[in-house]
Amino acid sequence: MAALLFTAAGGALIVSWTAALFYFGALCTSILIYRAFFHRLRKLYSLRWVLPHLQYYSSAEKLHEKYGEIVRTGPRELSIANVDAAALIHGPSSRCTKGPWYSVLVALDLPSLQSSRDKQEHKVRRKIWERAFNAKSLREYEPRLNRHTFELMGQLKDQVTDSVRITDWLNWYSFDVMGDIGFSHDFGMVRGGKEDELITKLHKGMAGGSIFGHLTWMINLLVRPGVGIEDIVEFDSWAHDVLKRRHKIQPREPDVTGWIVDPDEEDLAKHVPDTKLLIVAGSDTTSSTLAWLCYELCKNPAVQIKLRKILDAMVGNKAFLDVEDVANVPYLDGIINETMRLHPAVPSGVQRLTPPEGLTLPSGPYKYIPGNTIVWTHTHTLQRNADYFPRPMTFIPERWTDEMSATHLLDKRAFQPFSAGTYNCIGQKLAMMEMRSVVANLVRRFEIEFAEGEKGERIERDTQDCFTVIVGALDVRLTPRTAGKS
Numbered sequence: 102m103a104a105l106l107f108t109a110a111g112g113a114l115i116v117s118w119t120a121a122l123f124y125f126g127a128l129c130t131s132i133l134i135y136r137a138f139f140h141r142l143r144k145l146y147s148l149r150w151v152l153p154h155l156q157y158y159s160s161a162e163k164l165h166e167k168y169g170e171i172v173r174t175g176p177r178e179l180s181i182a183n184v185d186a187a188a189l190i191h192g193p194s195s196r197c198t199k200g201p202w203y204s205v206l207v208a209l210d211l212p213s214l215q216s217s218r219d220k221q222e223h224k225v226r227r228k229i230w231e232r233a234f235n236a237k238s239l240r241e242y243e244p245r246l247n248r249h250t251f252e253l254m255g256q257l258k259d260q261v262t263d264s265v266r267i268t269d270w271l272n273w274y275s276f277d278v279m280g281d282i283g284f285s286h287d288f289g290m291v292r293g294g295k296e297d298e299l300i301t302k303l304h305k306g307m308a309g310g311s312i313f314g315h316l317t318w319m320i321n322l323l324v325r326p327g328v329g330i331e332d333i334v335e336f337d338s339w340a341h342d343v344l345k346r347r348h349k350i351q352p353r354e355p356d357v358t359g360w361i362v363d364p365d366e367e368d369l370a371k372h373v374p375d376t377k378l379l380i381v382a383g384s385d386t387t388s389s390t391l392a393w394l395c396y397e398l399c400k401n402p403a404v405q406i407k408l409r410k411i412l413d414a415m416v417g418n419k420a421f422l423d424v425e426d427v428a429n430v431p432y433l434d435g436i437i438n439e440t441m442r443l444h445p446a447v448p449s450g451v452q453r454l455t456p457p458e459g460l461t462l463p464s465g466p467y468k469y470i471p472g473n474t475i476v477w478t479h480t481h482t483l484q485r486n487a488d489y490f491p492r493p494m495t496f497i498p499e500r501w502t503d504e505m506s507a508t509h510l511l512d513k514r515a516f517q518p519f520s521a522g523t524y525n526c527i528g529q530k531l532a533m534m535e536m537r538s539v540v541a542n543l544v545r546r547f548e549i550e551f552a553e554g555e556k557g558e559r560i561e562r563d564t565q566d567c568f569t570v571i572v573g574a575l576d577v578r579l580t581p582r583t584a585g586k587s
């Protein structure tokens with residue numbers, strides 16, 4: 102009897118599997134035929150596949166070099182490195198919405214500010230966040246920021262050897278700052294001189310960000326059943342705990358959470374995605390930019406000397422420069438902008454969906470992008486285009502100042518490291534404050550050069566595109582200098 106039942110069950114299984122195979126076979130064949138012969142993008146743009154991987158931005162850039170400013174990288178996906186199209190996609194009156202990539206984030210969670218795809222919902226949330234990043238709030242974060250930079254400089258002074266892994270220190274610094282300003286949490290990584298285990302796990306979990314961005318259909322297959330996302334789930338529960346702790350206290354100085362979570366709020370779970378966003382959006386972005394900036398300073402010692410002279414002339418012998426001391430130094434901002442131009446922290450850009458009527462471009466060989474098309478503005482390629490930035494591969498901070506902007510900054514719309522329009526980076530002013538503070542103090546205290554044997558190859562080769570980048574290692578030699586002396 103048991104044997105009979107077993108055989109019957111086995112037969113049913115075979116029938117189900119055969120039916121499923123036929124079903125999926127027919128489905129895949131019809132999709133392939135449709136995409137090969139009937140897809141609405143087919144006549145406009147030929148398909149150039151690029152398999153998602155951790156250096157996606159450089160593969161996509163090669164496609165742009167070969168096939169032009171708009172490349173079809175998926176059945177209904179375009180990679181765009183054309184300034185007019187970028188301006189239409191991100192302009193103030195754009196009807197483009199966030200694309201399905203953002204559903205990857207929501208599949209795991211409730212929406213955050215960044216993953217809200219509904220325009221109205223995003224607008225409401227953004228209004229709340231704006232209070233945390235207006236001029237008054239930013240001023241209130243300055244003391245915390247000054248303390249972190251001061252601590253970093255102190256630690257680097259103690260570390261002075263022939264070789265300092267500067268990428269680690271900058272990463273620890275940026276997480277310390279975001280933990281503190283974001284939700285009064287003390288990571289203490291700079292003080293302790295080592296990475297918090299949680300951050301290691303977060304970085305491991307981020308690799309999927311790039312891959313799923315271009316294969317969103319895999320979300321349901323993998324992410325929903327929870328395959329391979331253990332590190333992300335752990336980060337989620339950590340963020341929940343941190344938020345609960347923060348909610349019980351009244352910090353002595355204002356933080357971002359104080360603006361976005363009501364003190365009487367009972368449902369903290371719905372704020373966890375924003376807590377995670379604060380960390381993810383505000384840390385690796387800033388630290389990777391600072392890392393590339395150090396790389397450029399090592400490669401361009403004249404830039405370092407010029408900045409040092411400007412700062413010395415401005416502040417004399419003052420040992421530590423506060424955020425407000427360096428708020429208006431055009432050459433310093435030029436160095437930061439030039440770094441973000443050549444090494445954007447979100448190199449493959451952001452994903453949007455065109456409105457039903459599509460987009461009509463004003464000029465050039467590309468006339469029309471149909472509706473409901475996924476578009477990525479490829480920031481890395483866009484910002485290295487000689488039509489917008491002459492001598493694009495040369496590091497020229499002066500292109501951002503009166504000295505050379507007329508000849509070397511031909512179309513500022515092509516500069517989008519913080520994205521643009523209604524969904525742009527809400528933390529960009531805070532990021533600038535952080536970067537000015539670190540770079541100005543670093544350059545005044547130390548002469549920076551590549552460590553013995555370092556040529557900058559690892560940061561070039563090992564940087565991973567996980568939506569934001571995780572940079573490869575960079576070792577530098579820091580030679581202390583006496584303030585006010587070159």
Ligand code: HEM
Pocket residue numbers: 214215216227378379382383384386387390445446447451452518519520523524525526527528529531532
């Ligand atoms: C160099 C540093 C930074 C760079 C290059 C950068 C870049 C970007 C980019 C490209 C976006 C658009 C993302 C998208 O549309 O999906 C973005 C959004 C965002 N950034 Fe930044 N960011 C930086 C620093 C920061 C900092 C310090 C914070 C502080 C919390 C922050 C918070 C955010 C938030 C909350 C969003 C989502 C905004 C929205 O969807 O309305 N970022 N950032």
